[in-house]
Amino acid sequence: MSESDIQVAHIAKLARLQLTPEEEAEFQTEIEAILSYVDKLQNLNVDGVEPTAHATQITNVIRDDVSGKTQDREKTLANAPDVADEVLLKVPAVLGGAH
Amino acid sequence: MEYEAIIGLEVHVQANTATKMFCACPNNFGSEPNTNVCPICLGYPGVLPTPNREAINKTVLAGLMLNCEIPEFSKFDRKAYWYPDMPKNYQITQYDLPFCIDGKVLVEGKALTGELEPKYIGITRIHLEEDVGKSTHAGTYTGVDYNRAGVPLMEIVSEPDMRTADEAWAYLTALRQTMQYAGVGNCDMEKGQMRCDVNISVRPVGQKEFNTKTEIKNLNSIKSVHASIDYEIERQIEMLENNEEFKQQTRGWNEASQETYVMREKEDAHDYRYFPEPDLMPVVLTADKVAEIKEKMPETPAAKRARFVEELGLPAYDAQVLCLEKATADWYETAVATGADPKKVSNWIMTELLRELSDAGLSINECPITPENLGELLGLIDKKVINGRIAKEVFAEMFKTGDAPGKIVKDKGLEQVTDTSAISEFVIQAIDNNEKAVGEYLAGKETALNFLVGQVMRFSRGKANPNLAQEALKEELAKRG
Numbered sequence: 001m002s003e004s005d006i007q008v009a010h011i012a013k014l015a016r017l018q019l020t021p022e023e024e025a026e027f028q029t030e031i032e033a034i035l036s037y038v039d040k041l042q043n044l045n046v047d048g049v050e051p052t053a054h055a056t057q058i059t060n061v062i063r064d065d066v067s068g069k070t071q072d073r074e075k076t077l078a079n080a081p082d083v084a085d086e087v088l089l090k091v092p093a094v095l096g097g098a099h
Numbered sequence: 100m101e102y103e104a105i106i107g108l109e110v111h112v113q114a115n116t117a118t119k120m121f122c123a124c125p126n127n128f129g130s131e132p133n134t135n136v137c138p139i140c141l142g143y144p145g146v147l148p149t150p151n152r153e154a155i156n157k158t159v160l161a162g163l164m165l166n167c168e169i170p171e172f173s174k175f176d177r178k179a180y181w182y183p184d185m186p187k188n189y190q191i192t193q194y195d196l197p198f199c200i201d202g203k204v205l206v207e208g209k210a211l212t213g214e215l216e217p218k219y220i221g222i223t224r225i226h227l228e229e230d231v232g233k234s235t236h237a238g239t240y241t242g243v244d245y246n247r248a249g250v251p252l253m254e255i256v257s258e259p260d261m262r263t264a265d266e267a268w269a270y271l272t273a274l275r276q277t278m279q280y281a282g283v284g285n286c287d288m289e290k291g292q293m294r295c296d297v298n299i300s301v302r303p304v305g306q307k308e309f310n311t312k313t314e315i316k317n318l319n320s321i322k323s324v325h326a327s328i329d330y331e332i333e334r335q336i337e338m339l340e341n342n343e344e345f346k347q348q349t350r351g352w353n354e355a356s357q358e359t360y361v362m363r364e365k366e367d368a369h370d371y372r373y374f375p376e377p378d379l380m381p382v383v384l385t386a387d388k389v390a391e392i393k394e395k396m397p398e399t400p401a402a403k404r405a406r407f408v409e410e411l412g413l414p415a416y417d418a419q420v421l422c423l424e425k426a427t428a429d430w431y432e433t434a435v436a437t438g439a440d441p442k443k444v445s446n447w448i449m450t451e452l453l454r455e456l457s458d459a460g461l462s463i464n465e466c467p468i469t470p471e472n473l474g475e476l477l478g479l480i481d482k483k484v485i486n487g488r489i490a491k492e493v494f495a496e497m498f499k500t501g502d503a504p505g506k507i508v509k510d511k512g513l514e515q516v517t518d519t520s521a522i523s524e525f526v527i528q529a530i531d532n533n534e535k536a537v538g539e540y541l542a543g544k545e546t547a548l549n550f551l552v553g554q555v556m557r558f559s560r561g562k563a564n565p566n567l568a569q570e571a572l573k574e575e576l577a578k579r580g
Contacts, residue, residue, distance in 0.1 A: 014370055016181060053174055053375030061380045065116050065153035068123030071137045076245075079141075087132040088242030091183040094234060 006031055101304040102339070104332045105312070106261035108324075109296040110274055112253045112284040113230060114157045119249040120229045121148030121191065121379075126251070128290050132244035140229075140249035142187030148378055150175070154251035155198065155382060157283035158227045159392050161253060162199025164281045164399055165222050165274075169389045173198050175376040183243055184232040192254075194373040197226035198384070204273050205401045208419040210265035211325050220270045221258030228252050233291075247291070253284070259298065259309070264328035271295060271321045272423075276400045280425045288320050295324055301335040310335075311345035315359055317352045327352045331359055403428055411441035420449055426463045427453075430470050437474025447473060451491070455498045467501040468494075476504040488561050489513050516562045519571065522555070525563055526571045529554035530579070541580050548572065 008028045012019045019027065077083050084090035116126050122139035139146045159169055176194035180187075202222035207215055232248035234241050255274060261267045275293060278284040286293040300312040313331060318324045331350075338345065350359040398406075400422050407418035407428075422428045427448070434444045452473070456466060476493060479485050485493060485508055496507045508514060516522055529551050530537055536554075540547040548569070555568040 014179065014372065054377075054380065056380070058380045059383045061149060062152045062155065062382070063123070063149040065118050065151050066123065067118045067125045069137065070124050070135055071141070073131075073133045073136075076133055076136055076141065082240075084237065084240060084242035088235065088244055089133070089183070091241050091243060093236065093239055094182055094184075094241045 006035060100340075102301050102332075102336050103262055103304050104328070104335075105259045105300050105302065105309055106263075106267050106328060107259035107298040108255075108257045108261070108267060108270065109298070110255045110257075110271065111230075111294045112161075112255065112274075112278055112286060113292045114154045114227075114251040114253055114283055115285050115292075116151055116153045116157065116251055118151060120151050120154055120227070120251040121249060124249065127246075128292070130246055132246060135246040136248070140186075141245060148191065150379060150382065151251060154227060155384075156392055157251075157281075158198045158225060158253050159384065159389065160281050160396060161255075161278060161283045162202060162225050163389075163393050163396050164277045165199070165202040165204050165225070165255070167199035167202030167222060167225060169199055169384055170196065171385065172196060172381060172383055174381040175379045176373045177376050179370070179372045180231075182231070182234075183241065184234045184245075185248060186232070186245060190229060190231065191376055191379070192228035192373075193226035196381075197224045198382075199225035204270065204277065206266060206269035206273055207401075208269075208415060210269045211322070213265050215265060215269055218260075218266070220260045220266070220273075223256045223258055225253055225255045228254060264325040264332075267297065267328055268321055268325045271324060273400065275321070276423065276425075280397055280400055282397075294318070295321075297324060297328060297331075299328060299331050299335070301332055301339060303339075310339075311347050313347070313359075314349045315352055316349060316362065319354065323352055323354060326357055327359055330357065334359065397425075400425075407441075411435065413441060413445055417442070417445045417449065420453075421445060424463060430463050430466070434470035434473045437471055437478070439474045439477040443477055444473065447477070447494070451494055455495075459498075467499070468497045469501075472497060472503050479504055479508060483515055483517065483564060484508065485513055485515050486561070486563075486565060488556070489515065492561070513562060515564050516559055517564050517567060519567065522559070522563055522567050522571050523575070525555045525558040526568065526575050528558045529572070530575060537576065537579070540576060548576075551576075 006028075008019070008024050008031060012024070012027075073087065077087075077089065080089040082090035113126075118124060119126050119135075119140055122137050124135045124137050124140055127135060139148055162169055173193065173196045175191050177189045178192050178194070180190045200223070202225070203219040204222060205217060205219055207217040209215075230247050230250040230252040232243050232245040234243055257270065261270060275286040278286050278293075284292060288294070295318050297315040297318065298312050299315065300310045302308075302310045313335070315327050315331060318327060335345075346364055348364055349362045351362045352359055404415070404418040404422045407413045407421065408415055413421070421431045431444060431448055434448075435441050452466070452468065456463060461467075476490060476497070479493075480487060480490050489508075493504050493507050493513065496502065496511075497504055500507070516525075533551060533554055536547045536550050540551065551572055552565060552569050555563055555572060556565065559568075
């Protein structure tokens with residue numbers, strides 16, 4: 001993998017992380033080092049090996065459409081940053097979701 | 100210059116399962132906020148999602164109804180997602196290996212503003228994902244209800260095959276109809292069970308490549324989709340004519356002003372950073388499994404319309420109206436099964452029944468009249484027990500009371516009078532009370548006879564057999580001529 005393949009500034013923006021210029025430079029070096037280590041995999045001969053997203057051959061781990069236990073609202077809201085109207089999670093104002 | 104619009108739709112349909120996509124929380128609209136949630140749909144650390152069999156089966160069924168291929172191998176992926184309506188900060192969806200690919204759906208007949216030639220709209224894919232929660236924006240903050248987060252959501256992506264607002268309207272109508280026929284989704288747009296995003300660009304006729312597109316969101320009804328497309332076509336043509344620069348935008352629809360407005364400029368696709376969902380194993384759907392689902396597949400709306408036209412001899416328009424809802428088509432077929440004439444049943448449904456239902460605010464499932472009783476009513480007309488005018492009166496009574504037509508006719512004494520001596524009395528009354536019309540008829544004005552027949556009907560309170568009345572009148576008038 002070449003250096004230009006990873007841009008910490010861009011990744012940080014996507015991840016909503018605020019980095020100082022020093023941090024950005026530091027992480028850029030570290031991540032490049034990690035990626036070049038992983039890059040050794042490129043030297044493996046994978047001729048005849050089917051690409052896969054999973055290491056195991058397991059498929060169809062599926063459940064029946066039967067309802068089960070839900071969590072008490074109190075418990076759910078206890079983990080929220082704040083509560084609105086006693087029943088909703090309260091978060092900073094958002095406009096326009098992707099859906 | 101002449102322009103054409105290139106329109107593709109992304110339609111989200113909630114699968115009407117009992118539980119959510121990856122956990123056992125109820126999939127139920129209208130529950131108390133934040134009660135249908137659990138550690139899995141809230142994305143707590145260490146939990147393990149498991150796909151819902153029924154949601155997969157329903158997606159495959161939807162795909163088969165829309166003429167899709169069902170690949171043997173499918174998998175789930177994660178998509179980065181930063182809005183708080185998804186507690187996990189990612190959404191489980193399908194990226195490159197969805198459950199259904201390469202489908203098509205037929206649009207034809209009467210659309211919202213015009214008539215469509217039959218045309219297939221291509222379906223690129225249907226993938227299965229989880230819905231997000233519901234946000235309520237309160238100005239200074241946003242409130243979130245996670246009951247909907249994790250509800251199975253089918254995303255149906257069309258090819259850019261539509262050219263007009265009417266085609267998009269017909270495509271959406273056909274999709275909703277198909278989902279309802281298949282019983283895989285209720286598609287109530289007001290409840291958010293079906294949502295639609297429009298991708299649209301405009302180009303001069305003859306140009307091969309597509310121009311920059313706009314995506315329209317916040318469309319809450321099929322009618323808004325139609326209106327927003329017409330608005331956007333005009334707006335984009337104006338921009339082209341003025342040589343304005345296009346940026347890829349996401350626009351919202353303002354229902355009140357009937358205009359689109361800029362929401363944001365689109366992020367690049369790779370910003371979603373899809374990667375295979377490590378918590379979920381791939382799904383293999385064997386040919387046997389797909390065949391098993393196909394066996395339970397109901398007739399598609401298009402096939403039903405074609406059968407009504409070919410086998411029952413209905414005009415295409417009748418078939419379109421009757422097949423709009425499966426329940427209406429089923430009701431119609433039950434009435435025809437009583438032996439009644441298919442076209443006559445269709446006429447009664449289209450002119451009387453649907454109007455009565457709409458006036459009463461009832462669905463066909465709540466119809467007070469049974470299809471068997473409509474069949475019986477038509478039988479009474481055929482056997483000349485009642486005439487067409489009385490039949491309408493009986494029909495209104497049937498709708499009001501739910502009683503069988505035979506009972507109503509008997510109770511109210513509405514049998515047609517076919518007894519010639521009884522009819523003769525009405526004929527004499529009509530002649531004695533209408534000297535002027537009698538004079539005109541005798542002077543050669545044939546149309547005066549119709550008036551006199553009407554008078555006979557009036558004296559009989561609608562019960563005289565009109566043909567017998569006419570014969571008796573002619574006979575009696577001949578004596579006086």
